[in-house]
Amino acid sequence: MYLASLTITNFRHFTKTTVSFQPGLNVIVGPNNIRKSAVVDGLHALLAGADDPYPRFTSDDxxxxxxxxxxxxxxxxxxFKDLDTDDEADFLHALRESxxxxxxxxxxxTYGEPDILWLRFPGCRAGTAAGSLRAEALTDILAAADVINSYLHSExxxxxxQFGR
Known part of the structure; x- marks a missing residue:
């Protein structure tokens, strides 16, 4: 059995794309910014388990x-293709005819909205990623901190x- 293809949908710069693999060793090589990491992160979503948690994505992804x-x-x-009878038994729920x-x-x-980290505070742009510290996100976080600080101070x-202090 081997992974024959990975289809990535709505992830980073990909609207929808399919990467095909061959039996044996596959190597992903190329210059910077051609989306190699997005493919590897997609593979990581498959390989995660009890010892290695599923990757956490932010709204930036x-x-x-x-x-x-x-x-x-x-x-x-x-x-996955070239399944033997043991593979077919293990993946019975996922079998189909090509x-x-x-x-x-x-x-x-699938990563839906509950699985994607979002940061929403009054005074901030909706959907600012919690894991992102780019300049505009940092500005939003600082603005949110000011709003929260003012609210807490007034409360x-x-x-x-009320306690006479």
Missing amino acids: VHLPNGGTATGEITFTFV PAGEIEAVMGV LSILLS
Whole structure:
């Protein structure tokens, strides 16, 4: 059995793309900024388990179309081919017949909004990523801290006045 393809949907710079693999060793090589890390992170979503938790994505990882808004689920779909009878038994729930008439296993991992980290505070742009510390996100976080600080200060003043302090 081998991983024949990985389809990445709504993830970083990918609206939807499929990466094909061959049996044996596959190497991903290329210059910077061609989305190699996005492919590796998609593979990591498949390989995660009890000892290695699933990757956590932020709103920055949701695909942002030109002039649009980052919304929707991130999905990774994995297709395995050349299954032997033991593999077929292990992946019985994921089996389907390919267009070529071969048995393959198809599995997917979906990250919906509850799985994606979002930071929302009054006075901040909605959807600022919690894990991002780029300049604009840091500005939003500092603005949120000021709003929270003012709110807490006013609430503390009310409480202290109720106790005569």
